[in-house]
Amino acid sequence: MSYLWETHLASDVAFDAAYHENPRTEIASFLNEPPGLVLDIGCGGGAMGKLIKEKFPGTRVIGIERNPHAAERARQYVDRVICDDIEKVRIADHLGDAQIGTVLLLDVLEHLYDPWRALLRIRGWLQPSTRVLASVPNVRNLATLDELAAGRWDYRENGVLDISHVRFFTRATLLQLFEETGYSVLAIEPLTQPTRIDNLVIARRPDRLITRNLTIRFCSFSDLEDLYAFQYVVDARIAEGGRIGAVDSPHVKSQRT
Numbered sequence: 001m002s003y004l005w006e007t008h009l010a011s012d013v014a015f016d017a018a019y020h021e022n023p024r025t026e027i028a029s030f031l032n033e034p035p036g037l038v039l040d041i042g043c044g045g046g047a048m049g050k051l052i053k054e055k056f057p058g059t060r061v062i063g064i065e066r067n068p069h070a071a072e073r074a075r076q077y078v079d080r081v082i083c084d085d086i087e088k089v090r091i092a093d094h095l096g097d098a099q100i101g102t103v104l105l106l107d108v109l110e111h112l113y114d115p116w117r118a119l120l121r122i123r124g125w126l127q128p129s130t131r132v133l134a135s136v137p138n139v140r141n142l143a144t145l146d147e148l149a150a151g152r153w154d155y156r157e158n159g160v161l162d163i164s165h166v167r168f169f170t171r172a173t174l175l176q177l178f179e180e181t182g183y184s185v186l187a188i189e190p191l192t193q194p195t196r197i198d199n200l201v202i203a204r205r206p207d208r209l210i211t212r213n214l215t216i217r218f219c220s221f222s223d224l225e226d227l228y229a230f231q232y233v234v235d236a237r238i239a240e241g242g243r244i245g246a247v248d249s250p251h252v253k254s255q256r257t
Helices: 004-008 047-055 068-074 115-123 142-149 171-180 194-200 221-228
Strands: 038-041 061-064 080-082 102-106 131-137 183-192 203-205 208-210 215-217 229-238
Touching: 038 047, 047 061, 068 080, 115 171, 142 194, 142 221, 171 183, 171 229, 183 221, 194 221, 221 229
Parallel strands: 038 061, 038 102, 061 080, 102 131
Antiparallel strands: 131 229, 183 229, 203 208, 208 215
16 A cells, blocks of 8 residues: 555656646636647646647647656647746747747646745746736635644645645735736636535525534625635736736736636
């Protein structure tokens, strides 16, 4: 018997189609216009790039993937794969003067020890018009809080408590992450799993949800939405003037653009 940490925290994790080749159709729905040159950071096995190229024929997709097995798989689907760490890659050596139209950071930032400096590095590669789409787990979802209230914080192969996650975010701290590193967040969209949450709830009140392990009060629809959201999708651009610490959260919309 192998423990999860032995198999999923190895220096050379084997390719896992269920983990590395998730096409993320819900993210593709955020792309309603040709995305320009796409830089898919943490592209895994290339399934998302393949999906984008099918939706927008002729789109050029460049992937960055540090897992050599996943990178080799991705080369079947996208135009080029750079097998390197985001903290080390020299993007100009690979793209030259090509301008990036869209950056994808799908389930990536939570795996980094220092996502703040990673976002600073990425910002230096972008034009003011470059769109940044990031999906990040929401640790404040009711399922995780209920488990914690029961005295459990069990790491898993995937999901919010993926054993390879080293950073955890709520909606508020996710916005702070982008604002502090010089981005303007145009929209933030929750990805929910209503059935999973509803199965936990044994009683409802106008201002609270009750499970077997906790009673949690919510003050607004946004607060309730937080409890149902397992991920948030951030739609961002470089902040005006490239300033760091731009405060845009009062104007952030929770809708697709």
